[in-house]
Amino acid sequence: MAPHQHRITVRYGETDQMGFAHHANYMLYLEEARTALMAASGMPYGELEARGIGLPVRKADLRYRAPARFEDVLAVGVWIERIGPASITFAYRIDRPADGVHIASATMELASIDLESGALRPLPDDLRASLERTRGTD
Amino acid sequence: MAPHQHRITVRYGETDQMGFAHHANYMLYLEEARTALMAASGMPYGELEARGIGLPVRKADLRYRAPARFEDVLAVGVWIERIGPASITFAYRIDRPADGVHIASATMELASIDLESGALRPLPDDLRASLERTRGTD
Amino acid sequence: MAPHQHRITVRYGETDQMGFAHHANYMLYLEEARTALMAASGMPYGELEARGIGLPVRKADLRYRAPARFEDVLAVGVWIERIGPASITFAYRIDRPADGVHIASATMELASIDLESGALRPLPDDLRASLERTRGTD
Amino acid sequence: MAPHQHRITVRYGETDQMGFAHHANYMLYLEEARTALMAASGMPYGELEARGIGLPVRKADLRYRAPARFEDVLAVGVWIERIGPASITFAYRIDRPADGVHIASATMELASIDLESGALRPLPDDLRASLERTRGTD
Numbered sequence: 001m002a003p004h005q006h007r008i009t010v011r012y013g014e015t016d017q018m019g020f021a022h023h024a025n026y027m028l029y030l031e032e033a034r035t036a037l038m039a040a041s042g043m044p045y046g047e048l049e050a051r052g053i054g055l056p057v058r059k060a061d062l063r064y065r066a067p068a069r070f071e072d073v074l075a076v077g078v079w080i081e082r083i084g085p086a087s088i089t090f091a092y093r094i095d096r097p098a099d100g101v102h103i104a105s106a107t108m109e110l111a112s113i114d115l116e117s118g119a120l121r122p123l124p125d126d127l128r129a130s131l132e133r134t135r136g137t138d
Numbered sequence: 139m140a141p142h143q144h145r146i147t148v149r150y151g152e153t154d155q156m157g158f159a160h161h162a163n164y165m166l167y168l169e170e171a172r173t174a175l176m177a178a179s180g181m182p183y184g185e186l187e188a189r190g191i192g193l194p195v196r197k198a199d200l201r202y203r204a205p206a207r208f209e210d211v212l213a214v215g216v217w218i219e220r221i222g223p224a225s226i227t228f229a230y231r232i233d234r235p236a237d238g239v240h241i242a243s244a245t246m247e248l249a250s251i252d253l254e255s256g257a258l259r260p261l262p263d264d265l266r267a268s269l270e271r272t273r274g275t276d
Numbered sequence: 277m278a279p280h281q282h283r284i285t286v287r288y289g290e291t292d293q294m295g296f297a298h299h300a301n302y303m304l305y306l307e308e309a310r311t312a313l314m315a316a317s318g319m320p321y322g323e324l325e326a327r328g329i330g331l332p333v334r335k336a337d338l339r340y341r342a343p344a345r346f347e348d349v350l351a352v353g354v355w356i357e358r359i360g361p362a363s364i365t366f367a368y369r370i371d372r373p374a375d376g377v378h379i380a381s382a383t384m385e386l387a388s389i390d391l392e393s394g395a396l397r398p399l400p401d402d403l404r405a406s407l408e409r410t411r412g413t414d
Numbered sequence: 415m416a417p418h419q420h421r422i423t424v425r426y427g428e429t430d431q432m433g434f435a436h437h438a439n440y441m442l443y444l445e446e447a448r449t450a451l452m453a454a455s456g457m458p459y460g461e462l463e464a465r466g467i468g469l470p471v472r473k474a475d476l477r478y479r480a481p482a483r484f485e486d487v488l489a490v491g492v493w494i495e496r497i498g499p500a501s502i503t504f505a506y507r508i509d510r511p512a513d514g515v516h517i518a519s520a521t522m523e524l525a526s527i528d529l530e531s532g533a534l535r536p537l538p539d540d541l542r543a544s545l546e547r548t549r550g551t552d
Contacts, residue, residue, distance in 0.1 A: 009308075011304055011307060011308050011311075012154060012155070012160075012307055012311060012321070013154060013160045013161075013162050013303070013304045013307055014304075015154050015155040016150060016151060016153050016154065016155070017150070017153040017154070017155065017156075017157040017207075017208060017463075018155075018463075018468050018470060018529065019155045020470060022150075022151045023151075023441060023470070023471040023474065024151050024438050024439070024441035024442055024445075025438070027289070027437060027438035027441065028287055028289045028290075028438055031287060031288055031289055031438075032285075032287050035287075035288060035347070039347075044347065045288070045346075045347075046346055046347050049431075049432075054432050056432060056434060056437070056478065056481065057437040057478055058477070058478050059476070059477055059478070060437065060474070060475070060476045060478075061474070061475045061476075062473070062474045062475075063472070063473055064470065064471055064472050064473070064474075067470065067532070069155075070155060070321075070322055071311070071315075071320065071321075071322050115432065118481070147446075149442055149445060149446050149449075150445055150449060150459070151441070151442045151445055152442075155325075156325075156330050156332060156391065158332060161303060161332070161333040161336065162300050162301070162303035162304055162307075163300070165299060165300035165303065165427070166300055166425055166427045166428075169300075169425060169426055169427055170423075170425050173425075173426060173485070177485075182485065183426070183484075183485075184484055184485050187293075187294075192294050194294060194296060194299070194340065194343065195299040195340055196339070196340050197338070197339055197340070198299065198336070198337070198338045198340075199336070199337045199338075200335070200336045200337075201334070201335055202332065202333055202334050202335070202336075205332065205394070208459075208460055209449070209453075209458065209459075209460050253294065256343070288430060288431070288436075289430060289436045289437075289438050291430050291431040292426060292427060292429050292430065292431070293426070293429040293430070293431065293432075293433040293483075293484060294431075295431045298426075298427045299427075300427050345431075346431060
């Protein structure tokens with residue numbers, strides 16, 4: 001499938017004294033792209049929480065390949081790698097279109113939990129269907 | 139009264155490309171000091187929320203006098219300036235003990251709200267009493 | 277003058293357990309809007325630093341009027357309130373277009389410093405001219 | 415070797431609307447612990463940068479096992495897993511001493527670079543020696 005494309009611009013407060021976008025902030029970039037993907041799939045994350053389901057991150061693997069800097073416009077591609085009974089794995093690739101540099105790659109596994117009890121809870125069928133449609137055929 | 143003293147150390151991820159602790163992070167330092175003051179007064183903020191009361195910030199005035207840098211140990215003094223019917227005003231002063239430099243000053247007014255409805259809600263008597271004790275006689 | 281308008285969307289990681297966009301993050305929203313204003317004026321902040329000049333925040337006054345929440349799209353209006361010999365004061369107003377709620381207001385005074393020495397340094401004439409043009413006639 | 419132990423307390427601004435310490439902030443906790451380990455080894459990270467060497471993160475793998483919450487005191491254990499010619503791999507384990515819950519584990523690989531050119535640069539011998547001593551015999 002084609003990844004969902006999202007643009008972010010590095011904020012000054014996200015840089016560190018090395019002059020790089022600090023590595024922790026990439027998680028916010030990935031999250032913003034994932035949120036946009038879910039909204040585009042017809043299942044905004046906020047709606048999911050309103051139904052009592054949360055998707056906390058369980059596993060995050062990031063590879064930083066080249067530094068990003070203040071005011072860099074980054075293209076964050078995000079797609080669904082795997083849908084489990086009570087989990088979703090997203091994959092990401094961050095590029096800087098201005099010079100074509102590959103900035104970072106990542107995968108993140110989110111667990112589906114009941115917000116009340118904190119226990120694992122299978123993904124609701126309509127969310128699964130929305131995500132499967134978004135996923136398309138690989 | 140003597141301010142409650144709290145120490146924080148500037149994290150790398152809190153610096154910006156100017157090499158300064160980014161100004162937004164001072165709000166986290168002030169918050170951490172305020173949280174420590176409340177815990178010391180016998181009324182931890184978390185307990186307040188458990189009772190259905192939140193203290194969102196309504197007003198924040200900060201003066202940055204000298205930059206702080208990575209690994210700087212900062213002394214954050216915090217005291218209560220005013221207790222209103224449904225608000226508390228905290229005052230702060232940040233110094234760097236290593237060289238005695240005055241880093242910043244601030245005041246923040248927090249509203250007391252009902253977490254359920256979001257409406258203003260008078261401070262409970264026991265919290266007010268705890269804070270008044272903490273405040274002492276000026 | 278008409279404020280420069282900038283849009284931001286509240287990220288999940290910017291919320292706090294009260295369910296509000298945490299007050300410290302507003303400083304990043306204001307900064308992003310200010311950066312966009314400077315870029316639009318023909319004097320991107322990054323270029324200024326490349327010329328050895330920094331604009332650290334010296335004074336920040338924020339008024340939080342209504343909470344913003346996850347995925348809220350906020351309109352951040354920013355304009356120049358005053359240009360001093362070695363300082364610029366920006367004013368801001370944040371609204372939520374979806375329901376017309378006024379979220380926050382702020383002013384921030386930035387000092388113009390020499391990045392090498394840290395000392396105050398008068399604003400360069402071309403920056404001043406760019407900003408004056410942006411400012412227009414009130 | 416025994417991990418270097420570091421304590422952090424979850425800040426309010428680090429929670430998200432799920433009521434958990436947001437996953438991005440763990441990177442700041444790990445960084446703070448790593449910084450403390452380096453300082454304890456006699457080679458503070460700031461000194462390294464003063465010598466023109468930076469250690470940006472190249473690879474980060476995190477496993478979130480149980481949520482941490484506001485005001486939780488977390489014990490972050492950090493140790494050196496591997497020292498390469500121009501890289502160091504740190505391993506981490508975060509526990510919550512109050513109830514013995516294992517919160518998270520992580521490994522992070524940092525590259526050693528020349529801050530001027532951005533190119534890989536072998537770790538200086540004295541840093542390597544400091545770290546090897548810290549590492550001890552496994």
